[in-house]
Amino acid sequence: QVQLVESGGGVVQPGGSLRLSCAASGFTFSSYGMHWVRQAPGKGLEWVAFIRYDGSNKYYADSVKGRFTISRDNSKNTLYLQMNSLRAEDTAVYYCAKGAGTGGARFDYWGQGTLVTVSS
Amino acid sequence: EIVLTQSPATLSLSPGERATLSCRASQSVSSYLAWYQQKPGQAPRLLIYDASNRATGIPARFSGSGSGTDFTLTISSLEPEDFAVYYCQQRSNWPPGYTFGQGTKLEIK
Numbered sequence A: 001q002v003q004l005v006e007s008g009g010g011v012v013q014p015g016g017s018l019r020l021s022c023a024a025s026g027f028t029f030s031s032y033g034m035h036w037v038r039q040a041p042g043k044g045l046e047w048v049a050f051i052r053y054d055g056s057n058k059y060y061a062d063s064v065k066g067r068f069t070i071s072r073d074n075s076k077n078t079l080y081l082q083m084n085s086l087r088a089e090d091t092a093v094y095y096c097a098k099g100a101g102t103g104g105a106r107f108d109y110w111g112q113g114t115l116v117t118v119s120s
Numbered sequence B: 001e002i003v004l005t006q007s008p009a010t011l012s013l014s015p016g017e018r019a020t021l022s023c024r025a026s027q028s029v030s031s032y033l034a035w036y037q038q039k040p041g042q043a044p045r046l047l048i049y050d051a052s053n054r055a056t057g058i059p060a061r062f063s064g065s066g067s068g069t070d071f072t073l074t075i076s077s078l079e080p081e082d083f084a085v086y087y088c089q090q091r092s093n094w095p096p097g098y099t100f101g102q103g104t105k106l107e108i109k
Helices: none
Strands: A003-007 A010-012 A018-025 A034-039 A045-051 A058-060 A068-073 A078-083 A092-100 A106-110 A114-118 B004-007 B010-013 B019-025 B033-038 B045-049 B062-067 B070-075 B085-092 B097-100 B104-108
Touching: A003 A092, A018 A034, A018 A092, A018 A114, A034 A068, A034 A078, A034 A106, A045 A068, A045 A078, A045 A092, A045 B085, A045 B097, A058 A068, A078 A092, A106 B033, A106 B045, A106 B085, B004 B085, B010 B019, B019 B033, B019 B085, B019 B104, B033 B062, B045 B062, B070 B085
Parallel strands: A010 A114, B010 B104
Antiparallel strands: A003 A018, A018 A078, A034 A045, A034 A092, A045 A058, A068 A078, A092 A106, A092 A114, B004 B019, B019 B070, B033 B045, B033 B085, B062 B070, B085 B097, B085 B104
16 A cells, blocks of 8 residues: 655754655655645645656745755655755645646645744 | 635534535636545545546545536535545646645534
8 A cells, every 4th residue: 555654854943954755655656746745733735846756847836946855766765855944934744745647736645744843 | 826715714514414615716727626635633635636536435425526717525415524624726737836725624513
């Protein structure tokens, strides 16, 4: 069965950096685009970034463009999110999600999430 | 950027009743409209994709409809486990991106 397990969350000071990982199993990771989606405490869902199956294209939400970088290692079945210049408003649970359909149009499997807290 | 507006923000119904949730887009979207269910402390779960297709394992009481700018999620007869928050989501070709509605909370009356 499809499993996505995020790790790397924690508490970081404003301006700091953090790298999230998402270990995938139960499907052919190298064949699917992958997403990061976040949810601030008590708020709704916000899409963060998408990477194509081969890493050839990457898209970002305006709120994180220039600060966050999505990447993947298909040999390790792992997705990453490098987060730099973190702000208080980046505090959220970060989910990785498997893309499905054209251009990863929908998110058909989700991890359990990892909490990132940006605070001094 | 396409904005998705969900209504109502909160819907109070009883088990056995029919629920109708709305998602309106600021401009016409392709058929890439999906619905998700999220329960407290859990990750979202895909219910409906491409506006009207049920995802794997989703009960038949969940159905989706609509096109263009107006979409609807219908739950024909509410079960106790259906009380949750529901989000719609779309994919844009240009600029490339994905957006969620703000959510509808379905609560027990």
